[in-house]
Amino acid sequence: MIITCPRCFSADDVLPPRRLPDRLLQYRCVNQEHGDHEWFTTHEAVQLPGEVQEGVTDELLEPLNRCVDAGDPFVEYGIVEHRLRRQFPDLFAAHVADQGHSMFGSRAYTASSVRFGVALGRLERMGELVSEYGPATGAWRYNGQVTYWARATPSDRSRRSWAEYCAELGRSSEWTDDDRLGLRTP
Structure with missing residues (x-):
């Protein structure tokens, strides 16, 4: 699944998520036009039902x-x-x-x-x-x-x-x- 930044609506500068306790994911976009932008979501919100999570390691x-x-x-x-x-x-x-x-x-x-x-x-x-x-x-x-x-x-x-x-x-x-x-x- 491709994650896009809610500020610039691009996936190009979104870094891999940082996993936090309680199944939260912290995303960061480093787009130079708008500066760093961080947001949080849950694992379930970005995973399709039945999807196998690849690259967990x-x-x-x-x-x-x-x-x-x-x-x-x-x-x-x-x-x-x-x-x-x-x-x-x-x-x-x-x-x-x-x-x-x-x-x-x-x-x-x-x-x-x-x-x-x-x-x-x-x-x-x-x-x-x-x-x-x-x-x-x-x-x-x-x-x-x-x-x-x-x-x-x-x-x-x-x-x-x-x-x-x-x-x-x-x-x-x-x-x-x-x-x-x-x-x-x-």
């Missing part, structure tokens, strides 16, 4: 890419997701509200397992990141093993686990009430 590529630092060893998936939540809280909350999260109980196809994981896989196929499987720790240990991510394969193949990262931060490696704070599930 597009908006996650750049933010997730910024959650793996140059010089990091392979970092456990939970670290990447924690950084996403800290650096892009509205985006994280919107995806959890749409798809759920394992911190609210066992459930298939959560934001973590589907959307965030798919976007990370796309970044790997684009040559931005590399991954390998390793042991799942802390709140993620129910998986048995998870992916570890880096910009480039560390020469010593070193890893930092979620449990180690949490110890460095002085927080529990299990889900806490603070982790659930401000989030809701579908």
Whole structure:
């Protein structure tokens, strides 16, 4: 579906939407003739009935890419997701509200397992990141093993686990009430 600006009635300068909690979408037109113009709408208002939403992970590529630092060893998936939540809280909350999260109980196809994981896989196929499987720790240990991510394969193949990262931060490696704070599930 093509979205047009309500001010200039053109789609040429409309940027991809920013997803906000409560299924809101924030659009911005950067047309130089009228200056920046922002408006809000709902996901349902811009989606045709029965339409499959394509490209749902597009908006996650750049933010997730910024959650793996140059010089990091392979970092456990939970670290990447924690950084996403800290650096892009509205985006994280919107995806959890749409798809759920394992911190609210066992459930298939959560934001973590589907959307965030798919976007990370796309970044790997684009040559931005590399991954390998390793042991799942802390709140993620129910998986048995998870992916570890880096910009480039560390020469010593070193890893930092979620449990180690949490110890460095002085927080529990299990889900806490603070982790659930401000989030809701579908």
